[in-house]
Amino acid sequence: MAERDEDRFLDDIAEAEAEVEASMADDGPEEQDEVETLRAERDALQDKFMRALADAENARKRAAKDRTEAENYGGSKLARDMLPVYDNMKRAVESVTDEQREVAGPMIEGIELTMRELIKVFEKHGIRVIDPQVGDRFDPQQHEAMFEAPLPGTKQGDIIQVSAQGFMLYDRILRPAQVGVSSFQS
Structure with a gap:
């Protein structure tokens, strides 16, 4: 629309200039x-x-960018506050023994279903898990080194333990994964 106004304005100027030249x-x-x-x-x-x-x-462009950022990252405080809920549910599910599963199976199943639903909600809102594995290379952009220890059979900078998963909100770090890193030099 602005281009049409600009073109019309420039056409009006050209016409006026032609009239002035003639007179x-x-x-x-x-x-x-x-x-x-x-x-x-x-x-x-x-x-x-x-x-x-x-x-x-x-x-106009700045307002569109601000609106997009507000839509994508406006809920980051709430998302960050929900991460301990995810961590606690994950620990609860991982700590269940086979004996406990037999006794309280339906309750544990309910916790697992709730955790899966929480993950779906996270994904729906652009939150994804950073899940490093033992043996992966340490990446300071996604991982936070909680400790460093020499471990034979590993290379310096290899992840030797994962303490907590990390999370991304679209392209931003919500929480880095907390890992232990090898300092072993052969």
Whole structure:
């Protein structure tokens, strides 16, 4: 829409300029000075108009970017606060023995279903798990080294233990994965 306004404005200027050129053929030096003054004024106004159009377009783009960021990252505090809930449910499910599963099977199954639903909600809102494995390379962009220890049979910088999974919110780290890293040098 702004391009159409700009094109119409430039067409109007070209028409006016053609009319002035045609009428100037018969004019004297005073009228030509006045025309030059008007042209300078026109050029200044045209420059202001073009700058105003550019500013309006930049403001529109900035507002669209801000709106997208607010939609994607506005709930990051709530998401970060939900991570301990996920951690506790995961620990609860992992700590269940076969004997406990026999006695309280339906309750444990309910906890597992609730945890799966929480993961689905996370995925729906752009939250994904960072799940490093023992033997993976340490990546400071996604992992937080909780300790460093020499472990034979590993290379320096290999993950030797995973303490907690990490989480990403779209392309941003919500929480880095907490890992132990090998400092063994052969």
